Amino acid sequence: MGEVRRPFFLPGGGAPLPNHEEFPSRLFDLAGQDHPIMSAPSTTAATSITCGNCSAATGGAHFCPACGKIQPLPPGTDYFAFFGLQRKLALDLPELERRFHSLSWRLHPDNFMRASELERQLSLDRSSQLNDAYRTLRDPVARVEYMLGLAGMRKEGQKKQQAPPELLEEVFELNESLDRLREARESGENAAETAGLRGKLEAAQQKFESSLADADQELTQVSAQWDRALDSGTDDATKKKLMERMNSILNRRSYIRNLVESTQKVLAGT
């Protein structure tokens, strides 16, 4: 994975390379509207928006406070603001779900079957963003990735997997075990050796899973520090450091997760 993350169409008839991040932060990155998260309140850029139907100021709300018509998505709305939440990482999940259900009742296309073509489209846009936002925010890891993306800290091309040093020895052994397992299979399934290798793989798998749990725990801790920093108005340099730490935990986590998944695959195949 190189630096070039913009999609390309290759002259030889190759397919385009689209943006390749897993979570939809790119919507904002790509529109060139990275939000300077250090100082932005969650309702940025919503003050001057007016209703297309009655021209009342809407403040970026889902529905016009004056005439009640569904409103277009203002550019730069973020998932936190969509739910009327601050950009904090510790989320009350039952409360998030309650808001998700309440907004679903109001925004879902079912309610707009007899509305105008425009309103039907707006309902489709808003309800799809509601679902996208809920899918992202309810998952603690996706939530951090998304927040970092909003802050411009996790852009295209910056995302990479980092091998955690404490696992290097394990990874080395894992590769060796995999090679030997393959050889054992090719030489006609030496049952005893296969069983021994399987034991080794299972041990490695356990180790990787516990590393994954460690990374998750660390992410939770740093997320909590981030929320406290927001509350106490900590300086931007400290915030930036915290974001860098979260970014590096995410990179490590993504590496470990790949290890867990590939070991699982091999184990399932033996």
Added chain:
Amino acid sequence: MGRTVGIDLGTTYSLIAYQDKLEGAPKCIPGPYGTPLCPSVVSVDADGAIVAGEAARRRLLTQPERTIYSVKRLMGRGPADVQEELKIFPFRIDPGSTNVIRVRLGDRVFTPPEISAFILRELKSWAEDYFQDSVDRAVITVPAYFNDAQRQATRDAGRLAGLEVLRLVNEPTAAALAYGLHEQKRGRVAVYDFGGGTFDISILKLVSTTDGDIYQVLSTNGDTHLGGDDIDNTLQSVARGEISAQGVDLATHPETVQELRKALIAAKHELSEAGKTTVKFALPNGAVYFREITRAEYDGWIRPIVERTMAPVRQALADAKLASAEIEEVVLVGGSTRVPLVRRTVTEFFGRRPHAELNPDEVVALGAAVQAGILEGGVKDMLLLDVTPLSLGIETMGGVVAKIIPRNSTIPASAQELFTTGVENQTGIDIHVLQGERELAKDCRSLARFQLKVPPGPPGLARIEVKFLIDASGILQVSARDLRAGKQHSIEVLPSYGLDDAEVERILEESIEYAEQDFSERQLIEARNEAEIMLHATEKALAREQVEAPGELPADELRALDGAVAALREALAGADYKRIRAFVDVLNQATMPLAERMMNRALSTVFEGKRLDEV
């Protein structure tokens, strides 16, 4: 404005239901035969007239080459996809088929959505007859695991039948809606939907909120080519193996194959109730295939089929992040859940007795009617939040798929992607959209291709944002914006499988003739067909009786037969389809002793003079 209905367009049977605003509970509408089950069978006459439903099903025996069943298996698929089904199903695919399958019926050729539209028209006519009012809008159900192409094909079928398709609803979810209304259930529910040709599992969470009840689907999985059909085919391959061991090759007797299939389906139904059953089947050479099947033997044959449903069940639970013990209710849907082995397997897996209070054949149509009620505004306190069953992705360099909307995302769902050019003066960017879980494009389902046209310029200058949106029916919509110009960018998306809009329009124009045919006129054609089939069969049987047992036919029986034949011929001269049907039934009754005797005689040649009840 006419009525809105809910339709279950099934592999074996289809049903139509409605929700009365005043009565509350949804109801299925019975057809002219008194049952709400309309066989999903279509047949074309020698003169080009089309019949669907029961009349067509009867023709499976007399004119199999003009008749098609299980067409749902072909919806949204390309010729290359169906090679496996062609080995088991008597589909006659037109060799000219490219991206859309074309099926030959007699000397006419139809696409699967057209054939499905004939079934939908039949149901529509039932409802119009019932309401004495027009029916023009519908909610149609689809297997939850249907991909975009299969959904589009279903929507096209609705359009071709003259229906505005308000929404496609997933079958297990529809069942959950019907159950929720019926039982007021709350909590985590698994819906196990094993139908005629498809299997779905959906995990739902039912939540009461201050606004009403939310039916939120957490995950879904399935197999769109696994169903009761497979059980029938297994029974059939056993029977045909044994029949050919008796020295009879059925390959040259398509009618007999259909009769055998019918007899084996009856045996399957009996084995759902009883511990054993007996198949007695007359072969073309006059011999009889006689076979006792025990439940244990039957279970052994079908166990691999039932086992195949369990991998999707485990995957759906894993995706919902739930253990089987955390499921509070299990609901069984679909005719194949009547099979005892299916019930036992599901009960053991979840460790609880599944619900099957509602008729498993009707529950999906009832749920579709509830959703129709919701969309019409009559039902205000229910909301269904469904998911997309398959991940949506786009092909990137090296044929790798980049997933942009993961499976089990609540729909509507969307993703935006920015595209630009890579070389000097490039004028287009090709986009290939796919659906599926595999990593390589060649292993996923191709949905569509389109090209973003850009003005020539230096590489990287164009900035076109493409929005992929999966709507509430699970169908993909694509739109594009030119970010530099700040305006919509027009694209033409070509479906990889299925009809494009122009083709749907053309078929619609051609079918106006059919649309104008009025209901009773069609009933008359069907009734006449049936009468002729019945008269022909009686004549044949009497001729055979003359040869095999001359002089044995009792005089009073012969009188009754002659009377019934004459009465039917007289009714046939008139134009009252109900009268014709009534006399078909009379003749049918009158021929029963004769049929019984012929069967006994055939059997006795095998069992050396024993009577049927002695063997």
